[in-house]
Amino acid sequence: MTRTLLTNATLIDCLTPAPAENASVAIEDGRITEIHTHGRKPETGDATVIDLAGAYLLPGLWDVHIHPDYLPLAEMPLAEQVALFGHRLMTALTESGIVGFRCAGTHDFMDVAWKRAFDSGQFVGPRLYACGHFLTTTGGHFLTTGHALECDGPHGFVKAIREQIKNGVDHIKLNLSGGIMGPAWDRHWHSFLLQDELEAAFAICRQREFKVMAHATNPEAVKNALRLGAHSIEHGYIMDDECIELFLKTGAWYVPTLAISHLTPGQVDNDWERAWVRQRNMLHSHCCRADAASDVHAGWFRTALDAGVKMALGSDIRPLKDAGLLEMGLWVKDGATPWQTLLAATRNAAAVCGVAHDLGTVEVGKLADLIVVAANPLDDINNVRQLELVFKEGRVVSDKRTTATP
Numbered sequence: 001m002t003r004t005l006l007t008n009a010t011l012i013d014c015l016t017p018a019p020a021e022n023a024s025v026a027i028e029d030g031r032i033t034e035i036h037t038h039g040r041k042p043e044t045g046d047a048t049v050i051d052l053a054g055a056y057l058l059p060g061l062w063d064v065h066i067h068p069d070y071l072p073l074a075e076m077p078l079a080e081q082v083a084l085f086g087h088r089l090m091t092a093l094t095e096s097g098i099v100g101f102r103c104a105g106t107h108d109f110m111d112v113a114w115k116r117a118f119d120s121g122q123f124v125g126p127r128l129y130a131c132g133h134f135l136t137t138t139g140g141h142f143l144t145t146g147h148a149l150e151c152d153g154p155h156g157f158v159k160a161i162r163e164q165i166k167n168g169v170d171h172i173k174l175n176l177s178g179g180i181m182g183p184a185w186d187r188h189w190h191s192f193l194l195q196d197e198l199e200a201a202f203a204i205c206r207q208r209e210f211k212v213m214a215h216a217t218n219p220e221a222v223k224n225a226l227r228l229g230a231h232s233i234e235h236g237y238i239m240d241d242e243c244i245e246l247f248l249k250t251g252a253w254y255v256p257t258l259a260i261s262h263l264t265p266g267q268v269d270n271d272w273e274r275a276w277v278r279q280r281n282m283l284h285s286h287c288c289r290a291d292a293a294s295d296v297h298a299g300w301f302r303t304a305l306d307a308g309v310k311m312a313l314g315s316d317i318r319p320l321k322d323a324g325l326l327e328m329g330l331w332v333k334d335g336a337t338p339w340q341t342l343l344a345a346t347r348n349a350a351a352v353c354g355v356a357h358d359l360g361t362v363e364v365g366k367l368a369d370l371i372v373v374a375a376n377p378l379d380d381i382n383n384v385r386q387l388e389l390v391f392k393e394g395r396v397v398s399d400k401r402t403t404a405t406p
């Protein structure tokens with residue numbers, strides 16, 4: 001049995017908004033066994049004690065909408081792409097404290113492969129929830145990335161979904177409409193599936209009890225997805241009041257992916273965003289499309305948030321170590337409080353992935369996937385960047401504290 005005691009923490013448990021000072025957390029065999037505040041401490045016994053010196057202890061962060069890099073196989077062979085994806089995931093855990101990811105489309109089931117590699121302990125990585133391919137239509141969305149699979153007709157969708165299930169995915173990523181980043185015929189206000197295709201796709205997922213992560217970017221697509229039982233709606237760039245009502249009625253999740261419409265040279269306003277845009281070197285036409293969609297997207301984000309729609313944080317951008325942190329900044333820029341943003345990236349994100357019972361908050365009985373940051377993220381959400389420690393199941397997987405010698 002291994003026992004670790006974290007002392008002198010300022011605890012943000014993601015249950016109550018006020019940080020608890022002088023807190024101690026005991027961890028045994030990967031799970032939190034005791035939490036004490038106001039200077040009370042559990043028995044030390046043979047525990048390894050880590051004095052956090054007042055730093056902020058909180059649940060690890062999550063990003064619930066991700067993809068591997070988009071690289072043509074001619075440019076980088078498959079094996080190297082798979083290795084690169086693993087590197088991106090592991091770096092996000094150790095460099096940014098992102099302990100969980102939900103995939104939204106990958107080729108060759110590389111998400112399933114890495115999920116298994118991490119779960120078996122072959123590599124120390126974040127938790128990963130896999131979907132396999134991004135299922136779209138011929139002439140659909142996301143085609144140049146290599147991660148999309150073009151399906152047509154009810155049978156085409158049913159067969160593709162069964163193949164994803166057979167390959168070990170956790171959920172199904174279904175594309176209902178166009179996007180911002182695409183060719184001229186791929187428009188986010190267009191829906192792509194016919195009614196019989198939609199009904200067949202949702203029916204087979206329901207029959208096999210697989211949750212649908214629905215890419216839906218216009219009111220018709222959002223409403224179709226919600227009425228047919230989608231677990232989460234991704235993007236929702238354009239919605240209407242009826243979409244909001246359906247969200248509240250069905251209890252489905254909304255993952256807004258603000259980064260897609262907000263991170264352009266014309267919109268960036270801090271050094272992290274500027275550095276990201278410079279390195280991304282996006283197509284001019286895509287920047288124009290994002291700029292044109294941004295205000296409406298921000299408006300529906302805010303409307304959904306204010307209406308009490310269940311929302312979680314997903315970035316849809318890369319590299320993964322920067323993606324979730326940038327998205328958190330955008331939530332606050334668009335009117336979310338740091339508290340709402342933190343919940344979206346912890347408790348709500350774990351709930352979207354179906355693991356709220358084990359993860360997402362600092363509570364007795366839960367797995368100790370935790371981070372320590374030097375400054376209060378409730379004062380400034382970008383303080384999550386001041387990472388000191390990352391724990392996975394109570395084990396230190398990253399230590400960035402400077403060992404100052406007196």
Ligand SMILES: [Zn+2]
Nearest residue numbers: 065067104316
């Ligand atoms: Zn995506």
